Amino acid sequence: MKEFHHHKFCPIRDILSRIGSKWSMLVLVTLDANGTMRFNEIQKSIGDISQRMLTLTVRTLEADGLIKRDVYPEVPPRVEYTLTDRGRSLMPLLKELVRWALDNQEQILEERAKLDVPEEVKE
Amino acid sequence: MKEFHHHKFCPIRDILSRIGSKWSMLVLVTLDANGTMRFNEIQKSIGDISQRMLTLTVRTLEADGLIKRDVYPEVPPRVEYTLTDRGRSLMPLLKELVRWALDNQEQILEERAKLDVPEEVKE
DNA sequence: CTGGATCCCCGGTGATACTG
DNA sequence: CAGTATCACCGGGGATCCAG
Numbered sequence: 001m002k003e004f005h006h007h008k009f010c011p012i013r014d015i016l017s018r019i020g021s022k023w024s025m026l027v028l029v030t031l032d033a034n035g036t037m038r039f040n041e042i043q044k045s046i047g048d049i050s051q052r053m054l055t056l057t058v059r060t061l062e063a064d065g066l067i068k069r070d071v072y073p074e075v076p077p078r079v080e081y082t083l084t085d086r087g088r089s090l091m092p093l094l095k096e097l098v099r100w101a102l103d104n105q106e107q108i109l110e111e112r113a114k115l116d117v118p119e120e121v122k123e
Numbered sequence: 124m125k126e127f128h129h130h131k132f133c134p135i136r137d138i139l140s141r142i143g144s145k146w147s148m149l150v151l152v153t154l155d156a157n158g159t160m161r162f163n164e165i166q167k168s169i170g171d172i173s174q175r176m177l178t179l180t181v182r183t184l185e186a187d188g189l190i191k192r193d194v195y196p197e198v199p200p201r202v203e204y205t206l207t208d209r210g211r212s213l214m215p216l217l218k219e220l221v222r223w224a225l226d227n228q229e230q231i232l233e234e235r236a237k238l239d240v241p242e243e244v245k246e
Numbered sequence: 247c248t249g250g251a252t253c254c255c256c257g258g259t260g261a262t263a264c265t266g
Numbered sequence: 267c268a269g270t271a272t273c274a275c276c277g278g279g280g281a282t283c284c285a286g
């Protein structure tokens with residue numbers, strides 16, 4: 001019931017290890033929105049991700065079976081990335097999260113702006 | 124083509140800033156499972172979170188309006204944490220993520236184990 | 247074009263001690 | 267009991283250069 005935690009394969013820590021990194025979700029959403037993409041296309045679409053971090057991120061996503069990586073031995077080389085079925089199965093959940101953020105972030109930011117909330121005295 | 128990314132209020136980065144930290148999701152799920160809880164109860168339930176990190180985490184969650192913090196000026200002091208409506212509205216999505224992890228993590232781990240073929244010649 | 251290899255920094259996190 | 271306050275650490279992430 002509440003004993004998710006801290007045994008070896010806690011699903012929450014598992015989730016975080018896959019989509020909790022700085023760029024994973026952005027790469028997944030980008031691929032979902034645009035279909036198969038090349039390395040540079042992903043990088044341009046995200047805009048501020050370095051080559052290094054994009055490489056590391058797609059490697060992790062590939063190792064998790066969330067995306068597949070197809071290498072075409074041409075000159076110049078071409079590498080294409082596509083969501084796998086497993087990756088696609090995760091997208092509806094991520095989209096719900098994005099929706100939630102869109103529905104809530106404005107109000108949250110407003111509340112934070114007036115952080116002058118005085119301490120209430122509880123009964 | 125989607126331009127979620129990299130402008131100031133990217134919903135994905137927003138989400139990650141709220142639930143992407145190491146302990147946020149665990150605290151939310153714990154509170155959801157057990158209702159109102161005291162500081163020490165949360166800490167014991169999670170097991171391996173330090174006082175410092177629990178404090179920082181609940182402060183952030185409170186600032187985001189995901190949990191509320193009620194202080195009762197007694198001796199000894201008592202502080203109770205409860206999900207807010209906004210926090211509760213996030214829980215179904217987190218539960219879906221947990222479900223997804225439970226449905227997929229075993230297979231992912233198996234695949235990773237297979238890929239982890241011992242390389243004799245590392246050189 | 248798609249990375250690999252290095253170097254380095256910073257902030258999230260941990261450990262410990264102290265307090266109202 | 268429920269926190270602060272400090273110090274230390276490590277690894278995620280950034281910047282840059284090099285390579286097939």
